[in-house]
Amino acid sequence: MAAQTQGRSKAVLWSGVGVGVVGIGALIAVAVTDLGKADQLASVIGAVLAAVGLGLTLWGQFGGAAPPAPAPAPAAPVVTASGTGSVAAGGTIGSVATGSGTSPAPAPAPTAPTAPATPAPGSVTASGDRSVAAGGDIGSVSTGDA
Structure with a gap:
């Protein structure tokens, strides 16, 4: 060019x-x-x-000049979950229960509006039984039968 x-x-x-x-x-x-x-x-x-x-x-x-080409979109993170009851999310998780028969208390409401968390450019992996991983914020998690 x-x-x-x-x-x-x-x-x-x-x-x-x-x-x-x-x-x-x-x-x-x-x-x-x-x-x-x-x-x-x-x-x-x-x-x-x-x-x-x-x-x-x-x-x-x-x-005289052509407009510049748009920037390429960022690559989406690779999200994988392996293991019984494991959870992985590329963004924010509000509430998660990986045990059987119980559910966690709902996540508390934020006091002030916040910008949504952007997923990390890398991968998000949850491996192992009842594991939890998120590319953003996690509100509430229960990984057992409590």
Whole structure:
């Protein structure tokens, strides 16, 4: 992409140099024959070149480059749970019970609104019987028959 932009810039530069050389040569040729005509021609050529320069400046500033590619989305964490009654979550866990027949008390309500926890970019793994793992906050957990 940079090589393409650099090549385009060089082409515009050399075309501008070429137009300038031809314009100067034409003005010198006309000035030798008729100075009044050269003055009028120089005014018209100057106005045209100023308009072209303004157009090239605006094109180079706003229209010459393609917009940047969007950043790739972050990879989702790998979440695995192995073992009897194990629990793994890529985000926040409110309440978990891994025992049989009982449930934990519900998680207390937050006192102030908080931003949701973002999962860690790594993996979340719960291995072993009644294990619990989370990529965010854990409100309440019961891992036994209490």
